[in-house]
Amino acid sequence: MRDEIWDIQKDVSKQIHDDRVAKMPDRIAYAIKQFEANNIEYVLKNEATGHFHVRRKSDDRLFNFYANTGKIMGQESKRGIYQLIKMLKFDGLKAIAAEVDADRDGVN
Secondary structure, eight states, X not given: OHXXXXXXXXXXXXXXXXXXXXXXXXXXXXXXXXXXXXXXXXXXXXXXXXXXXXXXXXXXXXXXEETTTTEETTOTTOBSHHHHHHHHHHHHHHHXXXXXXXXXXXXX
């Protein structure tokens, strides 16, 4: 009985993995479409894993993004292409605004 359950679990896990791998080209294409629509420069570093490098224009900070899982390295609470784009565009605007405020106030 235990071996049957193990075999079923192993087969299901393999099917889930195979399905995820099969979706990779679509997920990469979708990420590229979103990057281009938002004028974000990107480099696809690994097609097998859907790993991208993108940089925030405001401070040139490098972000690692995995299209298959939506993982943004170093951002445990944020996941997905929309969160990444928000961080690249709007967090960058906040950084620019802070610099402008600092310059205006004579801090820099």
